Amino acid sequence: MNMTVPNILTVLRLLAAPGVALMFLYFSRPAADWFALILFITAAITDWFDGYLARAWKQESKLGAMLDPIADKAMVVIALMVIVGYSSMSPWLVLPATFILFREVFVSGLREFLGDTAGTLKVTPLAKWKTTLQMVAIAILFAQGVFEHYLGMSAMGMGPEIFQDVMRGDVEDLHGLWWKHTGMVWTGNIGLILLWVAAFLTLITGWDYFRKAVPYLKD
Template sequence: MLTSLPNLLTLGRILAIPALIILLYMNEPGTRWAALVLYILACATDWLDGKLARSMGEVSPLGRFLDPIADKLLVAAIIIMLVALSDISGVSLLAAIVILCREILVSGLREYLAELRVPMPVSRLAKWKTMVQMTALGVLILGPAGPALLMLPLVGDVLLWIAAVLTLITGYDYLMRGIAHMKAH
């Protein structure tokens, strides 16, 4: 049901993306801080919508469909904006590309396996990857607007590379599991 609280939270995450893009595009210290706050709220809904859906018994096909799409749209939009603003640049572009390619790969794999009625549950390591990735992007959003002493651009780049390594590991794991199911069918 579209109007259930968990689904509304997921839709809210999707609707936050244009506001995040505008705030980042403005690229002022105040708008960077506002973007960070909005991004943190969007990330919190990622955790909260699933928890509420399970606790309220409102897990729905629509929610299972929308939630990963909302996550991938949010990540892709933020990465593209950070690249456009040169907050992700140089060799760190490779980390961003790895992250985006894995998201596309896993989405396609899940879609294919769904047709076979094969579930592809999220692994514990993939949850860690998501947490590191969300943290990296949050640090990079604030980046130049944060206190210089914290070296946020450097910290964000390091976290982005850690997320990229975890992305490669979890992407490979999902791919191998998916291929095993494909061979069985």
């Protein structure tokens, strides 16, 4: 195995996947949200760099081809698990996350079953767009957690009536409640919309892989 720079970046991204969850184990919020967000974005950026460098330096390898999709899936699956676990379990979040996780398990099972013929299920451009959308959506949802926690800290001990008065502008906003609430709402809505679009693309690419695998599933 040749540990080139692109392969090292891929391995680091793979190791960063569980690191996202560990941030919430070793740090309190909102520090954990910040560290998870920074770690996830950094790892997502390496997803572009390792492929670009491998092609530019002609260092494409079987190890990289094997680890790259695993690292992507690990990042997405673990990050979604953390986000759903720290959410209010809203079905608007749980459903797209379920579709994405189901597809990843299903396609991985197909590839394992096909064995030597798994090359039939090569990553398509639409699947790459799907992965990009997933990572952008997850990063934005991590940002929502940051806004949400800072809003909760600023509103601590404040009654609902006073909070509403501040949001209406009847009471001076001394703690920045308005921009924290606005940031929380916008990142939450944008993140959810992108996650649903990613889930839709996930189902389309999953069906495409299944269709390609059907001839190899016949007795």
